[in-house]
Amino acid sequence: MNASMKSSVAFFVVLLISGCSTPVDDLINNKFAEVVAKPVKDQYIGVWTGSTGPWLTTMSIKQNGTGIYCSSWAQRNFTGNLKVVDDVVNYQDGAKLQIALIDGALVGNYVGKGHSDTQYKFMRDPVLKEASPYCKAEMSR
Numbered sequence: 001m002n003a004s005m006k007s008s009v010a011f012f013v014v015l016l017i018s019g020c021s022t023p024v025d026d027l028i029n030n031k032f033a034e035v036v037a038k039p040v041k042d043q044y045i046g047v048w049t050g051s052t053g054p055w056l057t058t059m060s061i062k063q064n065g066t067g068i069y070c071s072s073w074a075q076r077n078f079t080g081n082l083k084v085v086d087d088v089v090n091y092q093d094g095a096k097l098q099i100a101l102i103d104g105a106l107v108g109n110y111v112g113k114g115h116s117d118t119q120y121k122f123m124r125d126p127v128l129k130e131a132s133p134y135c136k137a138e139m140s141r
Contacts, residue, residue: 030094037065037083043101044084047139049130050106050122058131058139059089059106059122070139072132079138 040061049058054073061067065084069091071077080092088111089097097108097120106122128136 032081032083032090032092032094035083035085035090038085039063040065040084041087041101044099044106047125047128048106048122049125049128049135050120052120053118056130056132056135057120057122058125058128058135060139061089068139070131070135072134077132077134077138079135 040063042063044061045063047058047060049056051057052071055071056073057069057071059067059069059082061082061084067082067084068079069082069089070079082092083090084099087099089099089108091097096111098111099106099108101107104124108120108122109117110120123130125131128139131139
């Protein structure tokens with residue numbers, strides 16, 4: 001094994017034993033069933049659609065802090081439950097989105113180690129005009 005390979009192996013061993021956190025950690029350590037939703041600010045209530053990376057995501061947030069979300073991308077579609085606690089949307093898959101209302105838009109950043117600082121913007125969408133066809137059908141039921 002040459003010096004370059006030894007360095008690479010050593011680097012990966014250090015990463016493994018250092019306990020690096022990644023966005024996948026939220027999914028693996030999912031505590032969604034234990035989360036207790038709290039009533040939300042009136043400004044958060046309603047249906048919101050925005051892009052989260054390649055995904056087109058629509059969320060419906062109720063006053064009691066519960067709701068559903070739906071995402072679509074490249075014929076991959078899914079729906080799930082959400083719970084809001086203290087301005088954080090807790091998704092059924094374990095992901096968490098810190099939210100705030102800025103200039104009429106719901107702006108969010110995923111929280112947790114390993115997430116980027118990317119802000120995602122959701123616009124009010126009460127008639128699901130901006131939702132994907134799949135999400136429009138699922139959320140209209």
